[in-house]
Amino acid sequence: MPGGSTTAKPLDRALHHAAKADLKTRETTDAPMPELPEVETTLRGLKPAMVGQTLNGAVVRERRLRWPVPRNLNALVRGQRVQGLSRRGKYLLVELQRGTLLLHLGMSGSFRIVASGQAARTHDHVDLLVGSATCVRFNDPRRFGSIHYLRGDPFQHPLLAKLGPEPLSAEFNGTYLWRIARNRRVAIKSFLMNSQIVVGVGNIYANEALFLAGIHPARSAGRIALPRMTRLVESVAKVLGQAIAKGGTTLRDFTAGDGQPGYFQQALQVYGRQDQPCNHCGTSVRLKQQGQRATYYCPSCQR
Numbered sequence: 001m002p003g004g005s006t007t008a009k010p011l012d013r014a015l016h017h018a019a020k021a022d023l024k025t026r027e028t029t030d031a032p033m034p035e036l037p038e039v040e041t042t043l044r045g046l047k048p049a050m051v052g053q054t055l056n057g058a059v060v061r062e063r064r065l066r067w068p069v070p071r072n073l074n075a076l077v078r079g080q081r082v083q084g085l086s087r088r089g090k091y092l093l094v095e096l097q098r099g100t101l102l103l104h105l106g107m108s109g110s111f112r113i114v115a116s117g118q119a120a121r122t123h124d125h126v127d128l129l130v131g132s133a134t135c136v137r138f139n140d141p142r143r144f145g146s147i148h149y150l151r152g153d154p155f156q157h158p159l160l161a162k163l164g165p166e167p168l169s170a171e172f173n174g175t176y177l178w179r180i181a182r183n184r185r186v187a188i189k190s191f192l193m194n195s196q197i198v199v200g201v202g203n204i205y206a207n208e209a210l211f212l213a214g215i216h217p218a219r220s221a222g223r224i225a226l227p228r229m230t231r232l233v234e235s236v237a238k239v240l241g242q243a244i245a246k247g248g249t250t251l252r253d254f255t256a257g258d259g260q261p262g263y264f265q266q267a268l269q270v271y272g273r274q275d276q277p278c279n280h281c282g283t284s285v286r287l288k289q290q291g292q293r294a295t296y297y298c299p300s301c302q303r
């Protein structure tokens with residue numbers, strides 16, 4: 001496997017694990033979970049504390065995350081300078097001198113920055129020791145997050161290699177979405193949430209973007225004309241952009257080191273508003289299970 005420290009077998013096992021996780025999500029019907037805006041906020045929070053610093057090592061209290069944390073993580077990272085921090089989809093990449101740490105928040109993961117030596121709390125599974133005074137601490141009650149150490153080009157890793165474009169990039173535009181939707185009968189909402197089509201559009205944002213664009217969530221992707229696809233792309237950028245802007249305001253809590261970075265309470269138009277009047281036309285917002293995810297829409301505004 002190129003550049004990876006995992007093998008095909010654990011990947012299969014992980015997919016099984018992921019399917020089980022998905023089932024759990026369904027049971028709890030969309031419990032808040034880190035989405036692209038939370039990951040972007042985490043990135044912005046960690047950057048100033050990590051970039052340019054040297055890692056003094058790592059402390060692993062619990063290896064059993066979605067994939068096992070490398071046994072020798074401490075030795076792997078110790079002495080390496082952090083060259084940069086970036087995001088691809090919902091993955092965070094810590095670029096080191098000889099490799100890359102690939103981090104994922106899973107369903108309940110979060111990082112906080114604490115003074116080194118501060119006592120760990122429940123579910124504080126891994127610490128990255130940054131310089132001599134700081135510790136970047138990973139907490140994850142449900143343990144579906146992950147930490148990989150990759151050698152070589154991280155973008156060749158199976159977890160990243162097949163990802164679609166970033167939703168806020170120029171590559172994700174109306175023409176792109178319209179072109180790949182040709183002859184696809186899948187519902188536009190499922191299409192939008194497929195990370196091979198575009199990364200990081202979770203359930204909340206898919207619901208909200210479709211409302212903004214006036215598109216019915218169950219409409220076949222292949223039956224949406226180019227101008228409406230363009231509107232949909234703009235709507236995705238708008239809802240994600242607003243959430244990221246909102247996330248910026250939680251950064252102070254994040255770096256304070258106590259409490260979670262939080263899930264962004266933004267003004268939602270349809271999500272979670274079943275039977276309440278549509279903000280645009282007053283019709284009751286409907287809730288339907290679609291692909292076993294909660295779908296909210298206005299039957300009058302969305303066609």
Ligand SMILES: [Zn+2]
Pocket residue numbers: 278279280281282283298299300301302
């Ligand atoms: Zn309406």
